[in-house]
Amino acid sequence: MANHLLSLWDFDRDQLKAYLDLALQLKRESKAGVRHQHLVGKVVGLVFEKPSTRTRVSFEAAMYGLGGQVIYLSSRDTQLARNEPLKDMARVMDRYVDALVVRTFGQEVVEELARYSTVPIINALTDLHHPCQILSDIMTVIEKKGSVEGRQIAWVGDGNNMANSWIQAAGRLGFNLTLACPEGYDPDPVILKAAQDDGIGRIEVVRDPLAAVKNAEVVNVDVWASMGQEEEQDARLEVFQPYQVNDTLLGAAKSDTIVLHCLPAHRGEEITDEVLEGAQCVAFDQAENKMHIHKAILAKHLS
Numbered sequence: 001m002a003n004h005l006l007s008l009w010d011f012d013r014d015q016l017k018a019y020l021d022l023a024l025q026l027k028r029e030s031k032a033g034v035r036h037q038h039l040v041g042k043v044v045g046l047v048f049e050k051p052s053t054r055t056r057v058s059f060e061a062a063m064y065g066l067g068g069q070v071i072y073l074s075s076r077d078t079q080l081a082r083n084e085p086l087k088d089m090a091r092v093m094d095r096y097v098d099a100l101v102v103r104t105f106g107q108e109v110v111e112e113l114a115r116y117s118t119v120p121i122i123n124a125l126t127d128l129h130h131p132c133q134i135l136s137d138i139m140t141v142i143e144k145k146g147s148v149e150g151r152q153i154a155w156v157g158d159g160n161n162m163a164n165s166w167i168q169a170a171g172r173l174g175f176n177l178t179l180a181c182p183e184g185y186d187p188d189p190v191i192l193k194a195a196q197d198d199g200i201g202r203i204e205v206v207r208d209p210l211a212a213v214k215n216a217e218v219v220n221v222d223v224w225a226s227m228g229q230e231e232e233q234d235a236r237l238e239v240f241q242p243y244q245v246n247d248t249l250l251g252a253a254k255s256d257t258i259v260l261h262c263l264p265a266h267r268g269e270e271i272t273d274e275v276l277e278g279a280q281c282v283a284f285d286q287a288e289n290k291m292h293i294h295k296a297i298l299a300k301h302l303s
């Protein structure tokens with residue numbers, strides 16, 4: 001297994017399944033009252049240039065739940081704000097901690113840290129990839145549907161970092177993924193082509209959200225404007241309105257389709273309140289699973 005977790009494409013099917021299997025096991029054991037101590041004496045540093053409630057708390061809870069310790073650093077707490085070279089930061093921080101969990105803007109940040117760090121670098125989000133989130137999403141699919149292989153999964157909305165990582169997951173794990181994105185908001189073309197050419201899942205991009213969700217067993221949605229795109233908010237609201245996940249759209253999917261949203265949700269924009277609060281939506285189970293998949297990731301890379 002790779003020392004760092006920068007994108008899902010760096011791992012093969014069996015390695016990704018190992019994360020998922022361990023997360024499911026750790027969750028079962030936690031519910032049964034088992035106290036995990038895999039990482040006693042270990043310290044992980046969370047370096048967050050982009051703030052996040054769920055990602056921070058779930059990683060902290062995961063590390064504490066494994067017996068380890070956490071140091072949280074926002075952008076103002078590091079020398080990154082003062083333009084310290086990343087290679088210098090990597091070679092200092094790896095003397096202090098056993099891994100760095102990084103949530104930032106450019107993918108090049110985590111890649112350069114990984115080049116110079118002797119401890120694992122875990123990508124907790126960049127503008128290009130969101131690998132840990134998608135693993136927790138797939139864990140939720142497995143819990144609700146029994147497996148992910150061969151499933152029909154729809155992505156509705158922006159071809160963003162989440163969409164890119166879903167594409168890589170489909171290519172590695174062998175489920176069918178249809179992405180409905182407005183013209184001009186497609187996923188990264190290099191990532192898409194690699195997964196279509198070398199992956200084992202069927203992956204396609206369409207314009208019609210109704211076509212994407214037809215026969216879907218899972219419908220996945222995210223916000224229309226991500227952090228750093230606030231100036232595009234008004235334009236995106238207009239472009240993405242036909243891509244709202246609502247009762248009409250869900251009517252084209254299977255009756256037992258589940259709805260995923262990584263949260264926070266903008267109710268009334270990308271998803272209606274009725275769907276988010278409805279029986280088909282599993283967003284809050286999905287949010288819990290972030291902690292369990294983070295436990296598995298930390299245990300795999302630090303044990």
